[in-house]
Amino acid sequence: MTPHIALIGGTHGNESSGIQIIRNYRRLGLPDAAQGLNVSLHLANPAAINANVRYVEDDLNRQFTPARLRSNDASQEAVLARHLNETLGPKGHSDVDLVIDIHNTTSNMGATLILLDDDAFNVQLARYVKQQMPQANILLEDEKPYNEHAYLCTLGKRGVMVEVGAQPQGVLREDILLQAQTMTEIILAFCAMSDKPDLPPCSAFRLGENVMYPLDDFGLRSAMIHHELQDRDFLPLMPGQPVFRSFDGKDITWWEDTPTYPHFINEAAYHKLDVAFASASQITL
């Protein structure tokens, strides 16, 4: 059976790499890596793309839990999610073998492959991506079962996200586009292989938890990301190293007694949530 791959851009309307990759593949044809695959191309949130915003009313990429998909929420993105569940799902019973959803971040995360499961397929994929693109980061978010995730890519039998930065919202950088495209085509090439290669284990990161900004009595931030942490996504943050600098000039250092691997450092989309970064541990896949 020819594998069915759904390739998605514009789940967030101001993350330009995926939008441009879909437009380019539509205009110029699919890449060689797609040979032997049934690849469908999707721009997930046209209204948000048109408005050049992350979302119009609610974050589309937080709508795909079973409970949200059963709800009658009337927000534009909740309605859109139920429509996408009909075309790409239904979740848990989809004909799509893999959904690849392409994102950007304002954090300096380079090309990051986000996996939601560590089954044999995902582990083999991680090792292949890391072999073909050694500078890539592999991030495993397995804090909950695959089907409980709220991400669009979980509509497929399997789903992964390509997350590339640093790129400001609404900006298309050539260097970031090329990284997103390279990782996407490596994933397609892997899917097209009838015999998956047997590769040695690779290093990866497992999501920890969100670390919040310190807030003052008015709910406003009292500190910013320290310049020594800024742009150092996935590099070790050691106990005692600076994390925040308060606006009255004091340093706040890493308070845990083990190192962590911060990512999504100073991500613009988490502004309203006051998330400073996410922590991670180093693992082998």
Place this chain on the structure above:
Amino acid sequence: MTPHIALIGGTHGNESSGIQIIRNYRRLGLPDAAQGLNVSLHLANPAAINANVRYVEDDLNRQFTPARLRSNDASQEAVLARHLNETLGPKGHSDVDLVIDIHNTTSNMGATLILLDDDAFNVQLARYVKQQMPQANILLEDEKPYNEHAYLCTLGKRGVMVEVGAQPQGVLREDILLQAQTMTEIILAFCAMSDKPDLPPCSAFRLGENVMYPLDDFGLRSAMIHHELQDRDFLPLMPGQPVFRSFDGKDITWWEDTPTYPHFINEAAYHKLDVAFASASQITL
């Protein structure tokens, strides 16, 4: 007479440096550089700041032409502009000696002082800023008379903008904040001097015109900023050097027969306008 300086942040609600500088000065007190000055602090567009967007309905920093201020436009920002004209203006008859409006750009423009006139005050200010902060860029936008500009800062007898990048919208970077604060305090120190220093001429840039992205038959961009131009704001772009890379892989080179000094390269806020960058010539002030 004590000079009256109005210091403004949040004219665009997702440009964080100015917003934070105003909040810090309110909370922690004015800097030493403000001694001898009557400094008022303003967050220009609270609704846009709260929503973390550039503007709610219309760009506030394009509302301050005499014609727009006489209009009955009902957009939130047009109404806000008329209110600001009452508190900081009226335009052309203000008691405010200087409005300093602090902005951010996603372009790699470093710390840039934008002047709208080349009278003796502005020239002396440019020379002083350049002496105190040699890495700063001075940009003169004098393509129209001072009062015909649509910028908020033109409510004052004089007005300048502090424009610092690269910083994504909605993100606060420590390095960018410090540059914005340093330039702001240098301007305040200049204003506080009863005898302005007599300094030698300095290099600066004069705004040319907007250079647009090439568009296809559907009105979509057919090319992106070339990686060799990206982040090279205010560096010379020579005839024949690459400007754009088309999505089908062709380079488009600088078509004029004289060099230019691009800035606002790949600025997110100009996305909808399809402005790729602004050109400039090198001048001496």
